[in-house]
Amino acid sequence: MITLTGLTKRFGAATAVDNLTLDIVPGRVTGFLGPNGAGKSTTMRMILGLDRPSAGTALVDGRAYASLRHPLHRVGALLDAKAVHPGRSARAHLLAMARSNGIPARRVDEVLATVGLTGVAGKRAGTFSLGMGQRLGIAGALLGDPGVLMFDEPVNGLDPDGVRWIRQLMRSLAAEGRTVFVSSHLMSEMQLTADQLVVIGRGRLIVDAPIAEVIAGSAATAVRVRSPHPAGLVALHDRLTARAITVEPVGTEELLVTGAEVALVGDLAHELGVRLHELSTREASLEQAYLELTTSSLEYAGPAAGRTREHHRQESA
Numbered sequence: 345m346i347t348l349t350g351l352t353k354r355f356g357a358a359t360a361v362d363n364l365t366l367d368i369v370p371g372r373v374t375g376f377l378g379p380n381g382a383g384k385s386t387t388m389r390m391i392l393g394l395d396r397p398s399a400g401t402a403l404v405d406g407r408a409y410a411s412l413r414h415p416l417h418r419v420g421a422l423l424d425a426k427a428v429h430p431g432r433s434a435r436a437h438l439l440a441m442a443r444s445n446g447i448p449a450r451r452v453d454e455v456l457a458t459v460g461l462t463g464v465a466g467k468r469a470g471t472f473s474l475g476m477g478q479r480l481g482i483a484g485a486l487l488g489d490p491g492v493l494m495f496d497e498p499v500n501g502l503d504p505d506g507v508r509w510i511r512q513l514m515r516s517l518a519a520e521g522r523t524v525f526v527s528s529h530l531m532s533e534m535q536l537t538a539d540q541l542v543v544i545g546r547g548r549l550i551v552d553a554p555i556a557e558v559i560a561g562s563a564a565t566a567v568r569v570r571s572p573h574p575a576g577l578v579a580l581h582d583r584l585t586a587r588a589i590t591v592e593p594v595g596t597e598e599l600l601v602t603g604a605e606v607a608l609v610g611d612l613a614h615e616l617g618v619r620l621h622e623l624s625t626r627e628a629s630l631e632q633a634y635l636e637l638t639t640s641s642l643e644y645a646g647p648a649a650g651r652t653r654e655h656h657r658q659e660s661a
Contacts (some may be wrong), residue, residue, distance in 0.1 A: 345406075345523055346525060348365055348366050348391075349365050350401070351397055351399075351400040351401065352400050353386050353398050354398040361383040361387050363399075364383075364387060364400070368542070369523065370518075370521050370522060371518060372540050373515060373539050374540040375528065375540065375541045376542050377541060377543045379545060382544045391404065392419070393409040404492055414488070415488075416487055417446075417447075418488070419493075419494065420484070420488060420492070422485045422496060424496070425474070425478045425480070425501075428477070429469065433465065433467060433468055434456065434464060434465050434466075434469055434480050435453075435465040435466060438484060441484055441487055442487060445487075451487060453465075455483040458483065458486060458513075459479040460509075461483065474501030478498060478501050479506070491522050495514070496526075499530055511533065511537045514537055526538070531631040534555075538555050539554065539555060540552070540555065541554070541558050543634065543638065558633050564636075567602075567624070568599075568600060568622060568625075568626050569598065569613070571597060571618055571620050572597060576613075577593070579618065583612050584612065589604045590602040600626070
């Protein structure tokens with residue numbers, strides 16, 4: 345378990361992480377999202393003792409990382425796949441890590457097999473592609489069989505098969521009861537992988553919630569209602585708007601309802617005697633929900649950064 349309490353980091357007058365308090369718990373994949381410059385990498389570095397907090401604490405299973413005698417047995421991390429001596433072979437790199445933490449040499453071959461690098465274990469890391477470097481970094485994170493794992497952009501450079509592999513790996517690690525904390529900008533992949541989402545912007549916590557709850561809260565999530573009776577839809581429209589529920593007509597035979605459950609819309613249609621041809625939920629994507637949450641927190645905004653919820657709704661129609 346990772347526990348952040350009032351975690352703050354300042355670089356001169358700039359505040360990179362601002363009073364961040366949250367628990368990253370075992371048994372699920374927690375996705376860590378935020379715009380560039382939001383403070384994600386700085387937060388991960390403070391957890392690993394690479395940056396000293398200006399205030400607050402970052403603890404792993406109740407202890408500071410720096411106090412762990414053999415940290416690889418407790419925490420495995422991939423923050424920078426290029427942080428490998430280019431002249432060392434993959435096996436030599438992992439052996440050096442293993443010896444520094446009292447890990448038996450046989451474990452090196454085990455993790456090389458897990459990440460699919462057995463065939464290139466004797467090659468110098470400097471000759472590896474980006475994807476192979478990512479796999480080597482993941483092998484290093486797994487080396488001590490730790491209960492806490494942290495990955496920063498782990499799918500960078502991986503082909504589709506590799507992306508699917510790391511997704512399955514992270515989910516299997518969480519299923520074993522481990523704490524899995526992963527940062528990524530690839531929203532479609534995060535939607536398939538994460539159970540919980542932590543979103544920060546300008547160093548501050550925006551949301552800490554299950555991914556299904558975050559998506560359900562998006563303005564792009566709506567109930568689609570179709571009926572061959574326009575007059576019935578007008579009556580349903582009026583009944584819903586009287587309850588302060590947002591309703592948008594689409595032509596004369598369809599409504600999009602925001603802010604109401606399918607069951608409520610169906611019950612009201614039944615009360616009014618409206619025959620329906622469709623009553624379904626049109627779910628938003630994680631990307632749509634994320635953009636709604638973070639638009640006001642962008643440090644580096646392009647011309648489209650100010651898009652409103654209305655724009656997101658139109659995109660998904």
